[in-house]
Amino acid sequence: MTDTSAPGNPTPGQQPANPPSLRVLGQYVKDLSFENPGHAPVQTQPNIDLGIDVGATPHADGNGLFEVSLKLSAKATAGDTVLFISELDYAGLFQLQSVPENQVEPMLLIECPRLLFPFARRIIAEITREGGFPPLLIDPVDFVALYQAQYRRAAERQNGNGGAN
Template sequence: MSEQAQDNAPVFGIEKIYVKDLSLELPNAPHCFLEREQARIDLQLQTGGEAVGDGIFNVVLMLTVTAKVGEKTQFLIEAAQAGIFQIRNVPQEELEPIVAIACPNILFPYARETVSDAITRAGFPPVLLAPVNFEAIYRQRLEQQQASGPHEIPIQ
């Protein structure tokens, strides 16, 4: 393969994966530890990505996990798992799905472990978050944006 062909070949690499932010609240402690009823777990997530250099992207997966028994919150954890990715020589129409699907798929297992570890260290049984279909989330967001009018998904 020629040197020029190698220079133009698509590149995808993980430079760094890190916990950008982590917060755990136990608003009902110590009473929450006396509950015998199973808590309802709610997961909210959000993704974002921005270019931080030439072909370098910082992608953040933000999770909010809330456990409630009745109306009482047992715990609330917010975690921002981030990664620095090298993405070069990729057409713009392929860049958005990489940042919105591939990168969060890589980050999610790390975020799941971070959340589970924090919850068990707080004294609760581990919470194992089910896998997330980031492709379906991306497609749904595209459909919503197309229904509301034409514009691109921004990658800042």
């Protein structure tokens, strides 16, 4: 005979707790562009300006569905010459279940982009290679630090606006 009241076994009438979960339902390229305005032999290491933006919006279907967008932009210059400009908007459809409300935003803006990043990184590397340049291999991104910086900027804007009244 099994003791059903032991830890881990719910007592009759008690529902087992649903642990928080994150499911990736799909990933896709929303927008991709590569411009090569100044293709010329480069004798020195080009300067690369990299931009990263993360956004999340609830999906129209609801049910804990969110679209998370990871936007990567890269501009390579050598002196005054723009070698290439690449922009990628890579997104994923995620489903969150049983996630506490205070953890939804960090999950969407840290964990989801962390899952998308390797795929977006590969696309940027391939498109720069296909454009005639060495593949641009973007260093890993600390999405926790990015989220914290975004959170601080929002708090500073709110405090600055609050003091102007």
